[in-house]
Amino acid sequence: MENWRFTTPNIELYSDGSADPNPGKGGYGIILRYNGISKEFSCGFSLTTNNRMEIMGVVCGLEKLKTKSNVEVYTDSSYVVQAVNDRWIEGWIRKGWKNSAGNIVQNIDLWKRLCDMIAKHNVNFNWIKGHAGHPENERCDQLAKSAYENSVNLCVDEGYEPERRAPQKVLKEGDLCKKCLTPVIKVIPSKKSQKKEKAYHFAYYLLCPNCRTMYMLEEAKVFRNKDQSDELF
Numbered sequence: 001m002e003n004w005r006f007t008t009p010n011i012e013l014y015s016d017g018s019a020d021p022n023p024g025k026g027g028y029g030i031i032l033r034y035n036g037i038s039k040e041f042s043c044g045f046s047l048t049t050n051n052r053m054e055i056m057g058v059v060c061g062l063e064k065l066k067t068k069s070n071v072e073v074y075t076d077s078s079y080v081v082q083a084v085n086d087r088w089i090e091g092w093i094r095k096g097w098k099n100s101a102g103n104i105v106q107n108i109d110l111w112k113r114l115c116d117m118i119a120k121h122n123v124n125f126n127w128i129k130g131h132a133g134h135p136e137n138e139r140c141d142q143l144a145k146s147a148y149e150n151s152v153n154l155c156v157d158e159g160y161e162p163e164r165r166a167p168q169k170v171l172k173e174g175d176l177c178k179k180c181l182t183p184v185i186k187v188i189p190s191k192k193s194q195k196k197e198k199a200y201h202f203a204y205y206l207l208c209p210n211c212r213t214m215y216m217l218e219e220a221k222v223f224r225n226k227d228q229s230d231e232l233f
Contacts, residue, residue, distance in 0.1 A: 008122070009034055011069045013061045016076060016130070016140035017053025022180060025154065026050065028057030029143025031136050032064065040139070044148030048157040050180050051210065053144065054080050055110040056157075062117035070122045076130030076137055079182055079210035084125045089115065099183050101174025106181065109159035170206055170215045177208035184208050184215060199223060 012033040019026030027044035041064065045053070054077035062071065075081060083089050092098065092105045093115075099105055117123065128134050130141070148154060170178060173186040184206040200223045206215040 009067065009069045011065060011071045012074070013058070013071050014074045014136035014140050015054075015057035015061050016137060016144050017050065017055075017057045018141065018144050019048055019050045019053055020145075020148075022050045023047060023160070025148040026053045026157075027144045027147030028053045028060065029140035029145075029147065030057055030061040030064075031140055031143075032061060040143060042143040042147040044151045044154045045157040045160075046154040048160050051077075051079055051182060052107055052110060052157060052160060055107055055114065057140070057144070059110055059113045059117060062121060062123065063113070065121065068121055071124070073123060073125045074128050074136065075125070076128055077210065078127055079180075081125045081127040082209055083111070084114075084118070084123075099174050100185075101172065101183070103174040103183065106176070106183065107159070171217065173206060175206070177211060177213055179213050180208060180211045182208050182210035 012031075014031040014033075015028065017026065017028040025044065025046060026048040027042060030041040032039050032041070041060070043060070054075065058073055058075060058080055061073075065071070089111055091100070092111070097105045097108050097111075105111065128137055130137060170176070170184055174183050176182065177184055185208075186204055187207045188204045189202065200221045202216055202220045203222050204217075204220050206217065207213070208215075
């Protein structure tokens, strides 16, 4: 009896998502590849966020697979890759879908769908640099943008909660990044990064793990001596 029928297929999944503005119209683009044969998929939405489209692209790509597969996922979203590879999702689930700051995690509906797909398939996540000439990534970006820029029949992102916008100020770990609505994390810089010629340094700063935006807080300033601090006020 031939055994090839029972071989688990090896699939490549390339995905990208975007929204413009953020929140605003958005879409995702997908390339699925098996044995050198590729299929493309895309969908546009009337109101969503960049992060939701990044997650949804991966989720919808996995949901299109009709049989259990070995899947290599390629995405430029560090938000998605870190959530899986750094086991953020596992921590969120243990805490009742709350992050380390005690806030409700964004996009729970999509994370749950992703968990279902990870349980069904053998999935490995790979981060690739966006807008760097990667052929499949560039193509997925084109598909995503075309899906919401050139379509008049946009879908409704039922899971999006528009009332949960980024705050006017980012003041603590877990607050939402102003640019991409990803919860920020607290980072303590190394001593080597502190410039001795400056009158002060920052004991910590807040960082968006997705778009890498840094938020420097006044309360985190540490002055080298009182005389120098007096000169600044």
